[in-house]
Amino acid sequence: MYEHLVYESPHLSLASLAGMAERTITISSAAKTFSFTGWKVGWACARPELIRAIRTAKQFLTFVNAAPFQYAIAEGLTQSDDYLVEAAQTLRQKRDLLAAGLDGVGFHVFAPPGTFFLTTDIAPLSDKDFYTFCLELAERCGVVAIPSSVFYDDKVAGRNLVRWMFSKRLEVLEEAIERLERLR
Numbered sequence: 001m002y003e004h005l006v007y008e009s010p011h012l013s014l015a016s017l018a019g020m021a022e023r024t025i026t027i028s029s030a031a032k033t034f035s036f037t038g039w040k041v042g043w044a045c046a047r048p049e050l051i052r053a054i055r056t057a058k059q060f061l062t063f064v065n066a067a068p069f070q071y072a073i074a075e076g077l078t079q080s081d082d083y084l085v086e087a088a089q090t091l092r093q094k095r096d097l098l099a100a101g102l103d104g105v106g107f108h109v110f111a112p113p114g115t116f117f118l119t120t121d122i123a124p125l126s127d128k129d130f131y132t133f134c135l136e137l138a139e140r141c142g143v144v145a146i147p148s149s150v151f152y153d154d155k156v157a158g159r160n161l162v163r164w165m166f167s168k169r170l171e172v173l174e175e176a177i178e179r180l181e182r183l184r
Contacts, residue, residue: 001027001028001029001032001042001163002032002114002115003028003033004032004033004068004084004087004088005032005033005087005088005091005114005116006088006113006114007088007091007092007095007113007114007117008113009049009113011114013026014026015045022047024046025044025045025046025050025054026044026045026046027042027043027044028042028043028044029041030042030044030069032074032115032116033076033084033168034073034076035087035116036069036089037167039066039069039073039138040066041066041073043070044139047180057167067111090115091116091166093170094166094167094168094170094173095111095112095116095118096111097166097167097170097173098118098164098166098172098173098176098177099111099118099178101174101177101180102118102120102164102172102177102180104182105125105177105180105184106124106125106183106184107120107121107122107124107125107162108120108121108123108124116165116166116167117162117163117164117165117166118163118164118166119148119161119162119164120145120161120162121160121161121162122160122161122162122165123160124137124169125183128158128161128183129159130148130149130158130161130162131147131149133147133162134146134162135146137183140182140183141176141179141180141182141183142177142179143161143180145160145162145164146162146163146164147161147163148161148162148163149161151163
């Protein structure tokens with residue numbers, strides 16, 4: 001999903017390795033590629049029999065599709081890769097800004113080599129549970145974060161981790177960092 005949002009090194013597709021193309025399903029997402037969060041439109045590339053299997057399963061999983069968005073995405077995919085390169089550079093700048101800001105506030109930051117999410121450990125700043133921390137964060141600072149435990153089967157494993165999105169305008173990220181200074 002994040003093949004165009006890799007910051008430190010080029011993405012290596014499994015399908016590009018010897019003998020893998022015929023047994024690999026490559027999946028991508030417009031929401032990630034073009035930063036259209038919430039659009040939930042993507043595509044899959046594979047051998048015809050694998051695509052048939054995907055289409056069979058998808059038929060029972062999707063009740064509404066985003067047909068109007070498909071034209072916009074198709075047009076976007078015909079454009080030069082310059083947009084994707086520039087978008088990745090911009091997101092890297094935003095990632096670095098938010099990571100430095102969160103680190104400066106006192107969070108332990110896990111800066112990703114791709115995507116548009118950062119994860120932090122809240123333990124250096126709070127002994128509260130992640131859920132309470134996130135609720136109070138919104139009230140106290142006017143900034144929203146997501147408890148990472150919602151992405152874990154083992155809720156205890158993610159109990160101190162909080163997720164932040166950095167695909168916002170730079171001035172929004174700067175203001176969020178300024179507001180988070182209240183946590184010190």
